[in-house]
Amino acid sequence: MTEIVKSITTPIRLEYVYRPGRATSRFLRGLAEGRILGQRCPVTGKVYVPPRGASPTHGVPTEEEVEVRDTGTVTTFCIVRIPSEGLSIPPPFVAAHILLDGADIPFFALIHECPFDQVRMGMRVKAVWVSKEELAPTFESIRYFKPLDEPDAPFESYREHL
Amino acid sequence: MAERCAVIGVGQTKHDAKRIDVSMPGLVREAALRALADAGLGFADIDAVVIGKAPDMFEGVMMPELFLADALGCSGKPMLRVHTAGSVGGSTAIVAASLVQAGVHDRVLTVAYEKQSESNAMWALTVRIPFQQAVVAGAGGYFAPLIRAYIRRSGAPDDTGVRTALKDRTNALANPYAHLVFPGITFEQVASSPMLWDPIRYLETCPSSDGACAMVLASEKAAARAPGRPAWIHATAMKSEPTMFAGRDQVNPRAGRDCAAELYRKAGITNPRRDFDVAEIYVPFSWFEAMWMENLGFAAPNEGWKMVCEGATAMDGDMPVNCSGGVLSSNPIGASGMLRFAEAALQVRGQAGEHQIDGARRALGHAYGGGSQFFSMWVVASERP
Amino acid sequence: MRDVAIVSFAQAPNVRCETERNEVEMLMPVVAEALAASGIARGEIGFTVSGSCDYIAGQPFAFVSGIDAVGPWPPINESHVEMDGAFALYEAWLKIQSGEVDSALVYAFGKSSMGDIAEVLTLQLDPYTVAPLWPDAVSLAALQARVALDRSRVTERAMAEVAARSRRSAKANPNAQLRGDFDVDALLAEPYLVAPLRKHDCPPVTDGAAAVVLAAGELASRSCARPAWIRGIDHRIECHSLGARDLARSASTEIAGEKAGAFTGSFDVAELHAPFTHQELILCSALRMAPSVSVNPSGGALAANAVMVTGLIRLGEAAARIHAGDARRVLAHATSGPCLQQNLVCVMEA
Numbered sequence: 011m012t013e014i015v016k017s018i019t020t021p022i023r024l025e026y027v028y029r030p031g032r033a034t035s036r037f038l039r040g041l042a043e044g045r046i047l048g049q050r051c052p053v054t055g056k057v058y059v060p061p062r063g064a065s066p067t068h069g070v071p072t073e074e075e076v077e078v079r080d081t082g083t084v085t086t087f088c089i090v091r092i093p094s095e096g097l098s099i100p101p102p103f104v105a106a107h108i109l110l111d112g113a114d115i116p117f118f119a120l121i122h123e124c125p126f127d128q129v130r131m132g133m134r135v136k137a138v139w140v141s142k143e144e145l146a147p148t149f150e151s152i153r154y155f156k157p158l159d160e161p162d163a164p165f166e167s168y169r170e171h172l
Numbered sequence: 173m174a175e176r177c178a179v180i181g182v183g184q185t186k187h188d189a190k191r192i193d194v195s196m197p198g199l200v201r202e203a204a205l206r207a208l209a210d211a212g213l214g215f216a217d218i219d220a221v222v223i224g225k226a227p228d229m230f231e232g233v234m235m236p237e238l239f240l241a242d243a244l245g246c247s248g249k250p251m252l253r254v255h256t257a258g259s260v261g262g263s264t265a266i267v268a269a270s271l272v273q274a275g276v277h278d279r280v281l282t283v284a285y286e287k288q289s290e291s292n293a294m295w296a297l298t299v300r301i302p303f304q305q306a307v308v309a310g311a312g313g314y315f316a317p318l319i320r321a322y323i324r325r326s327g328a329p330d331d332t333g334v335r336t337a338l339k340d341r342t343n344a345l346a347n348p349y350a351h352l353v354f355p356g357i358t359f360e361q362v363a364s365s366p367m368l369w370d371p372i373r374y375l376e377t378c379p380s381s382d383g384a385c386a387m388v389l390a391s392e393k394a395a396a397r398a399p400g401r402p403a404w405i406h407a408t409a410m411k412s413e414p415t416m417f418a419g420r421d422q423v424n425p426r427a428g429r430d431c432a433a434e435l436y437r438k439a440g441i442t443n444p445r446r447d448f449d450v451a452e453i454y455v456p457f458s459w460f461e462a463m464w465m466e467n468l469g470f471a472a473p474n475e476g477w478k479m480v481c482e483g484a485t486a487m488d489g490d491m492p493v494n495c496s497g498g499v500l501s502s503n504p505i506g507a508s509g510m511l512r513f514a515e516a517a518l519q520v521r522g523q524a525g526e527h528q529i530d531g532a533r534r535a536l537g538h539a540y541g542g543g544s545q546f547f548s549m550w551v552v553a554s555e556r557p
Numbered sequence: 558m559r560d561v562a563i564v565s566f567a568q569a570p571n572v573r574c575e576t577e578r579n580e581v582e583m584l585m586p587v588v589a590e591a592l593a594a595s596g597i598a599r600g601e602i603g604f605t606v607s608g609s610c611d612y613i614a615g616q617p618f619a620f621v622s623g624i625d626a627v628g629p630w631p632p633i634n635e636s637h638v639e640m641d642g643a644f645a646l647y648e649a650w651l652k653i654q655s656g657e658v659d660s661a662l663v664y665a666f667g668k669s670s671m672g673d674i675a676e677v678l679t680l681q682l683d684p685y686t687v688a689p690l691w692p693d694a695v696s697l698a699a700l701q702a703r704v705a706l707d708r709s710r711v712t713e714r715a716m717a718e719v720a721a722r723s724r725r726s727a728k729a730n731p732n733a734q735l736r737g738d739f740d741v742d743a744l745l746a747e748p749y750l751v752a753p754l755r756k757h758d759c760p761p762v763t764d765g766a767a768a769v770v771l772a773a774g775e776l777a778s779r780s781c782a783r784p785a786w787i788r789g790i791d792h793r794i795e796c797h798s799l800g801a802r803d804l805a806r807s808a809s810t811e812i813a814g815e816k817a818g819a820f821t822g823s824f825d826v827a828e829l830h831a832p833f834t835h836q837e838l839i840l841c842s843a844l845r846m847a848p849s850v851s852v853n854p855s856g857g858a859l860a861a862n863a864v865m866v867t868g869l870i871r872l873g874e875a876a877a878r879i880h881a882g883d884a885r886r887v888l889a890h891a892t893s894g895p896c897l898q899q900n901l902v903c904v905m906e907a
Contacts, residue, residue, distance in 0.1 A: 016192045020689040022232050022680065026615035026672045030303040031579025038303055056418035060305075062625065063582040066414035069599065069628025071585060086324075088316030089370035102370075107317055114418035118305050131324055149305050165324070170419045172321035174655045195685060227617035228639065233688075234612040234680035235639055238894040239797045248812055251794040251899065252648065255611075255639040257618055263636055267648055274654035275558070290684075301616055412605075412635035414625055427632035542621050546635075 033063035036075065038147035044139055048113055050074040056114035078112035080137035082155075083163040085109050085116050085171045089126050104129045108155055109171050116171050123156035132162035174273040176557060178395040178402035179517040181211025181388030187351035187502035190289040191382035196236065197243030200285050203384035203507075204244055207281065211388040212399040215245030218388070219277035224254040224264025224284040225506030226541075232291045244283065258454065258541025259410075260284065261385065261509025262548030265537075266408045268389050269550075278394040284510035285384035311456065312377060314543065316369035319459040322423045323371065326462075328477035330371075333458035334362045335480050337376040337500060340455070343487060344497025346526035351381045351502040376458035376500075383504030385511045392556075403517035403552040406534075407438035415543045422544055428467040431547040436469070439551040444536070445470045450492045450519045450529045452512040453538040456499045461485060465493075468538065487529070495519070495527040509539025513550055520554045561653050562777040562784030563905065565594035566873030566880075568767040571734040571861030574670040575764040580614070583766045584626035584666050591768035592662065595780045599628065602770075603658025605635045606649050608642035608665040610865050612677050623666060634658065641665065642767060642869030643830070643891030643901050649771050650790055659773045660780075666766040667865035674762055674864060681895055683797065694895065695759055699751040701804040701896045702835040706753055708805040709842070713753060716834035717744040720757040720859060723837075727856025734861040735761050760832040765863025767870050785876035785887070785905040789817035792901035797894070804896055810843040813902040819844055825884035826851045828871035830891045832858040839897065840890060850888075854878070868892065872903055879907045 030038060033049055037060045040047035049061035049072035057076045058065075065072050087106035104126050107116035121129055123138070135155040145151050183206025185191070191199055200223075208214060221244050223237040233239065237253040244251075250271075254264040261284040268282035322328070341357045344350040354361070354375075365375040395402045411431035414420070432444075441447045453468070455461045465476035470491060479485055485493035494500075496515045499508050516537035518524040524532075534553040540546060567590035569575075569583050592599055605627055611619045620637045629635060638645050642665025649661035678694035705711040718741055727736035744757045770780070777784040793809035793816075796802050814820060827850050831837035837852065837859075846852065853859075855874040858867045868891025878884035885907045893899040 018685065018689075020232075020684065024612075024615070024672055024677060024680075028301050028303065028615065028671065029576055029579065031582050032577055033582070034303055034579065051418075054418065058418070062622065063579065064585055064625040065628060066417040066625040067628055067630035069585060069588060069626055071582070086317040086321040088313060088320060088372075089367070090313055091366065091370060092368045105313055105317070115416055131320070148303065169325075170421075172318075172325065172421070172423055174657065227611050228680075229611060229617045231684070232680065233684045234677065235610065235894070236684075238681050238794075238898055239683045241794050241898075242797050242801075246794050247796050248793055248809065250792050252644060253639050254636065255620065256637050257621065267636065267651070270648075270651045270655050270657075273657075274651045276651065276654065410634055410636060411632040412624060412629055413632040414629055415621060417630065430632045542618065545621075 031063055033061040033072065037061055041151040042145050042147040044145055046078050046080055046110060048076045048078050050076050057112060058115055059110055059113040059117055076112065078110045081158060082108040082110035082135060083168050084129065084131060084133040084135060085168045086131055087129055102126050108135060109168050119152065120154040122154040132165060134158040134160040134163060175275045176392040177269045177272040177405045178390055179387050179552065180390045180395050180398035180400065180402050181207040182514045182518055183207030183210060184349050184385045184511060184514065185383045186349050187381040187383035187504055189351065189379065189381065191287065196231065196287050197240055199287055199382065199384050200240055200283050201243050203386035204281060204283055207386035207388050210400060213279065213388060218245065218279050218281045220250040220271055220280050221246050222252045222254065222264055222268040222280060222282045224260040224510065225286055226257060226260055230286055230288050230291055256541060256546050258505060259509050259539040259546040259548045260541065261507050261511065262513055262537065262539030263410055265387060265510055265513045266410060266548055266550065269405055269408055272389050272391050278391040280389045281386065282389060283384060283386040284507040286504040286506040287382045288380045289382050312369035312372055315457055316372050318422050319457065320371055322459060322463050325423060326474035326477055328462060329481065331363065332462050332477040332480050333376045334359060336461040337362045337458040339486050340494050340498045340500040343495050343527055344501035347497045349502065350497045352379050372457050378456040378499045378503040381502050381504040383502060383507055385507040385514050387514055401521045401554065403520045404556050406551040406553050406557045407435050408550045409435040410548045412546050415545055423463060424467050424473065425544050427545055428540065428547045431549055432468045435549045435551060444468060445491050447534060448536050449532040449534055450495060451536040452494055452496060452515040454499055454509060454512055454540050455494060456503065458500060461493060492529050495524065495529060509548065512539055513537035517552050520552050559654055559773050560786055561650055561771055561773050562786045563769055563872065563876035564772045564777050564781035564784050565591045565770040566877050567591040567594065568732050568870055568873065569765055570732050571763045571765045571863055573734060573762060575668060580666045580668065581622055581626045584623060584664060587766045587768045588626050588664055591770050595770035597660055597770060597772065597780055602660050602662045603634060604649055604652045604661040605633050606645040606661065606663055607637050608640050608645035608865055608869065609667060610639055612680055613667045613669060613864055615671055641865050641867065641891055641893050643872055644792065646769060646869060646872055647790060647792060647901065650787060653771060653773050659776050661771045662768065663771065663869065664768040665866040665869045667863045668764040669762050669864045670764050695751050695754065697895050698833045699754045702753050702833065704804040705835045705839060711835050711838045713745060714741065715838060716758050717741045719834040719837050720744060723853055723856050723859040726854050727860035730855045730860065733856040734763050736856060736860060754833065758834040760858050760862035763861045763863040765861065765866045767866050767873055769869060769873050781880060783880050783882060783907055785879040788904045788906050790903040791816035792899065794899040797898060799896060805839065807839050807843040807897050807900060810840055810900040810902065813900050814844050817902040818904050819888055819902055822886060823847060824850045824886050824888045826854060826875060826878045827888040828853055828855060828857065828875040830858055830868045830871045832862050834859065836897055844888065868901065876905055879905060
């Protein structure tokens with residue numbers, strides 16, 4: 011009798027060294043100082059956060075650095091209710107697009123300190139940072155965003171960012 | 173100047189969560205041999221092969237077309253491998269068509285596949301790069317906020333997505349190749365299924381499938397000798413835009429609108445809802461049917477949901493969409509776009525079986541990928557262009 | 558067939574490890590230079606297509622951010638192959654031949670330094686029966702070299718001569734990574750790396766990016782004083798299974814060469830994509846290269862080997878010889894897959 015092999019397990023392990031590039035390096039250094047640094051497109055004047063070094067619409071370097079605020083407006087969001095590999099946070103949690111004050115593109119982040127069913131489009135939020143000692147050149151320097159005690163931004167103010 | 177090109181053979185596998193009965197070569201051969209049989213040809217008759225699939229990390233093989241060359245009878249032939257994210261199945265067919273349209277070859281085999289069970293697609297989509305933001309919870313976590321933005325913009329009723337899901341899942345019951353089949357499925361079952369990425373429910377979500385799709389594309393001369401009715405390619409179009417930029421409309425992306433406009437201009441389509449008999453469009457989450465109806469010009473902005481709610485996109489509606497059950501019912505990612513193109517071809521050839529729209533003469537095949545930024549489309553018809 | 562030509566070519570300096578710039582930052586100046594040299598405005602380009610590979614970048618969808626370097630807005634007609642940029646150029650050539658467009662931008666990028674490239678390439682092998690044994694790319698090339706040494710006129714000295722000539726030629730190439738004068742006897746006195754390959758028989762690890770602009774007919778003539786007209790281009794693949802192939806010859810190169818018209822007329826220059834010294838000898842034999850042809854005046858893949866870019870650079874370098882008036886008829890070649898599995902041949906004329 012020949013038994014058919016239906017499956018074999020072949021583990022693959024490859025190691026890579028990732029390098030963020032100039033623009034992202036500047037951004038990460040900023041986070042280590044508790045600042046959020048964007049870059050301005052020289053053609054459109056729009057501020058990109060996090061910057062990737064290129065104006066995606068014009069293919070030119072974004073060189074002018076612009077510091078943006080750590081407050082912003084939730085443009086849209088979803089409530090994640092299923093667990094996912096590589097995510098340490100237990101569901102449900104809120105993943106949101108946040109238009110930081112001074113930026114022209116929404117920033118992807120988590121929202122806490124607010125019941126998830128009370129998160130809404132237009133809600134004003136502020137970054138919660140790790141302690142000064144823990145600040146490092148990594149996205150984890152911002153733990154999450156929490157609600158601000160401010161009136162919601164009107165839909166028209168962020169409509170073009172959806 | 174371009175040579176005419178037609179689809180003369182279509183094949184697909186049974187799509188399933190785990191096709192452990194076949195290897196990767198076995199999977200692509202299953203689809204390829206069916207397409208060849210449909211065209212009345214063998215591997216020896218094929219001039220060139222074009223393969224498409226989504227990220228290689230889904231299976232853990234780098235450029236797998238190299239090792240699949242043997243199984244697809246490619247030795248001594250040209251082979252190309254396309255990768256344009258989720259739209260890849262469509263772009264692969266378009267590249268294959270250009271081999272014929274350029275007058276280089278007469279018979280081209282094109283194959284797209286994904287065998288996600290051989291690795292872990294969710295993992296592959298969320299590789300943690302140290303300095304990048306985590307992609308939250310895969311594609312659902314990415315697209316759910318866009319759906320929320322659509323609902324807000326359009327004022328669509330909450331059950332729009334449920335209606336599309338119910339329609340596509342009902343259509344899938346008439347497709348023997350579909351992966352997800354829920355006999356007797358009801359509105360209540362869809363509406364009460366768990367929220368995964370609010371506002372997306374479980375039954376409004378596409379599965380992860382193993383599967384493949386293949387087509388034989390032919391020049392006019394070769395099509396004349398095909399045993400079956402050809403589906404003539406009247407136009408193809410591809411458009412891309414950046415993933416993100418300031419002020420980008422992610423709900424109704426311009427790349428999709430421009431792609432449709434170019435496609436319709438080439439094919440002489442002036443009123444898509446009237447001019448198409450049937451459409452197969454890429455709807456991985458139910459709400460995208462309403463969104464793409466607007467993007468493709470079937471409905472005015474913010475009114476796509478009306479077509480869904482009125483039943484216009486149902487099998488018996490005036491603009492049937494995804495009679496095969498669509499991506500919601502079978503999603504071998506790399507092949508999902510080609511399945512849309514192939515199902516459109518089956519309809520105009522009168523070979524769609526139980527989910528055939530009677531007398532379909534002109535059909536749209538549509539695929540998109542990335543962050544709603546890569547689009548590929550074609551128009552096929554029973555009449556020669 | 559329409560008359561189609563390479564009208565401009567640009568490349569980033571090939572380096573061992575680009576530590577400062579990410580792929581987009583590397584690509585931007587290269588794309589801008591190629592476009593400027595062609596005189597065709599960004600918005601006038603009919604089709605854009607790129608070649609790159611996720612496993613080089615160590616992440617899925619690596620090509621997606623690459624298009625930011627082009628600034629695709631308003632939306633553009635665009636595609637991507639998970640192959641060397643030379644095959645992207647073939648897709649662009651098809652688009653122009655079909656009459657859909659008159660011009661195309663082709664680019665490629667790859668930072669081989671990010672992973673252990675010889676191990677990464679192992680994942681190209683049959684995942685069920687070969688890859689689990691982890692033969693790396695250098696070992697497979699050594700296997701092929703052994704067959705070539707035993708079965709053809711290839712000798713270790715001839716291989717060392719290829720290495721010495723490539724790196725001497727590279728002295729005239731400001732973008733090359735490995736260049737200099739090497740003594741063949743001294744090279745042969747070096748120990749084996751993976752017998753019968755010595756270090757000099759192998760390519761360097763390279764980060765790079767390149768871009769080419771193609772144009773048809775009159776547009777090509779307006780874009781370039783001496784366009785490099787593509788007279789023939791073809792590519793062929795052969796069996797993947799190494800045991801099923803004669804590794805001492807390159808059957809797919811022979812077919813592609815025949816179809817591309819490589820066996821009629823003579824060539825001034827040939828740019829061959831041969832990462833290993835013995836592969837250049839196999840390719841020269843498959844393409845029946847006359848001794849008078851200047852092979853790899855750029856230094857070739859032995860002087861710089863950014864995987865996914867090297868093939869496109871061969872096409873660009875060969876075309877650049879015509880642009881500069883140094884050559885009248887050239888041949889360019891690109892390869893993909895283990896031990897020369899897939900090969901592209903392109904013949905260009907002034």
